[in-house]
Amino acid sequence: MGLTIESISHPSHHLISLSGEIDTKTATSLMEALAELELASLLELRIDMGAVAFVSSAGLRALLFAKQKMPYESRLVVIGANTSITEVITKTGLSDAMMLVADVSLLN
């Protein structure tokens, strides 16, 4: 299974919607998509993972890589990740760098 990436800019944030699996190979395309953004001035990046079945260590690191290029006061929001992905993010402390929400309606 590959990875489909849709990237849309909104006035208040940037939304990347993902569909498929993120492993070492597909993480490269995600990195490329993230590299196209003006991360240094982006205050909110939303990653919709509702249609992602699996994320490897490399995939999670691609997200962290983006967060580290964003301003200190910015936020990285992961939306709709499944339970196994959420658990890995939480148990390994990656949740320190990102906000996990089940649904976009929970965002203020």
Added chain:
Amino acid sequence: MDRIDSLPTDNICGQRVRPGKPLPFGVSHVPGGLNFSVYTSAGEQCTLVLFRQGAAEPFAELPFPGHYRIGDVFCMVVFGLDFEDLEYGFRIDGPFNPDKGDRFDASKILMDPHARLIAGRDRWGEDPDWQRIYPYRARVSLDDFDWQGERPLEIPMQDLIIYEAHVRAMTQSPSSQTAHPGTYAGLVEKIPYLKDLGINAIELMPIFEFDEFENSRNHPDTGERLYNFWGYSTVGFFAPKAGYAATGKSGMQVDEFKQLVKSFHKAGIEVILDVVFNHTAEGNEHGPTLCFKGLDNKTYYMLTPEGYYFNFSGTGNTLNCNNPIVRSLVLDCLRYWAAEYHIDGFRFDLATILGRDPWGAPLPNPPLLESLAFDPILSSCKLIAEAWDAGGLYQVGTFPAFGRWAEWNGLYRDSVRRYLKGDPGLVGQIAQRVLGSPDLYRMSGRAPATSVNFITCHDGFTLADLVSYNSKHNEANGEGNRDGGDDNHSWNCGAEGWSDDPGIQQLRRRQMLNAFAILLTSRGTPMLLMGDEFGRSQHGNNNAYCIDSPLTWVDWNLLKTNAELQAVVKALIAFRHQHPALRVNRFDGPSSSLLPCSSFHGSTPWQPDWSGESRQLAWMMSCDHRSPNGEPAVDIVYVATNMAHHASWFALPTAPDGYAWHICFNTGDNQHPILVDQPKVDSGLLVGERSVVILQAKPRP
């Protein structure tokens, strides 16, 4: 700009490769590829074996060309590998002459001794495919954890209160009410409890990758599966145990364990690892060939002239720690854990083996111990030796310390246990132990904190069992109760095992409080065993190394049942933190401005009864310090112990002018062992039978 060494020069078996670099050993990321490096002195040929994750058969085997060898190191860069989907090993071809120490066997696939991530035992207790040709599978770790500025805590040794714990045992019981029982993540959930208890260091029993199925068997009577539960048998020195990680199946154990360290540090608690360098999981000549045996048997292991394995560890083989190659491996390993995992200290299992020469003789100045003591990366790490081994070398007090090493003080354990149960002739010993054992450490210029004081540890009875059993009851281990020590110095208080006699229950509780009171008012570095603070029992099993069941899991329901016991322990820990006089780290004072740094007393002040039949001793400790608001102050603590079966009167030393004695704890008071109001005491006090009373001198209003 691209590096010119980022392009392949050769093609081997369809893989694009180029000659690699010998350092660092193991696998490392280089532009476009992975650099593999492995040492073997007598191996003639080496082959890199590559697997897809979990695959039974390799997808490629790459022989190292002759010019890919530098000295005794084979090294190769392989380009275009998917590192997340990769497992790798080595085949080494060379002579197979066991009587000369050589055991090369190219039919075996060997694990990288520097592997930082190991697959194969990803979920605790899940039976692997026993037919696998490569059971423990080296993987590639990124080691790019975001520590967010967190650093090791560097708490002075004398201020530590260590809590010895087993990762799985701490939370595997449903009573732990953790979301991820038995894992690193589960242990993180217990940090608020440990912080509230007041300990400031946790010493984790082995977390280097080991195989819980090593020597696994079924109990001959009950059929219960027995495991290598404790983990004192290392498979991989650089890898955290995957089966302890809730994310082990995802190969994220490195991050999960780093998150554990980060979380403990945020709570002000150091993390000390119990490390096992004395032997490996490869056993003796009948054991499996997993790594070192096939890489360079006679370099890594101590061998007899006939090629058999010396067994100073009692487990089959002995690592040849003072061989320069092995020394480098140990040093690399500890540096890695200190630098990459921010580990605060190490406790070395059977550490005297680290001071033996290749033929087993103790070295006067062991190079490995010296290297560790003066290593720049380890300079602020605690180094703690278990200063004995299974070969009969006992070095408590004489361990080559190089001014750095602390020791588990086995003599403290034995002296205090015997004093607690009322043995005669112990008062002089106790005087030495509560001062940090100057009889052991003063002459060699060491300090009280050298002495890690403990009464119980994983090896032996829990504290509740120490006061409930006269003899070991190890039937559950399936060895006919022959295993485990018989020198427990325990006393069951009148009945063997569980008792509903209120008098016995009360006495046991008091004996536990006496133990904690002495431990936490002794100079040196105190260590508690997990769950002892609320009366954890192993039903008299003093060697539960193979039991993975509620017998060994911490029963957190006891925290409610024995809440009063836990409350006293917590108060005693807080008392120790509040009183610098108990933590003075010099044997030669200095005296405070009012009193000697330490002094001993009996029924009459300044006149302890040193006779063989004496079972009473009081100690007074004092030092100058700064109060929390920065004012000069004098700290004065007085501890009266009476281990006789009758009450004894202790006349108190006269409190300095402007000070009065206040009673803080009385273990003989069954209702209120913590005296919250700290009432004033004038000339003396009656210390009940088998009781400890703790006082402090406070300035008069």
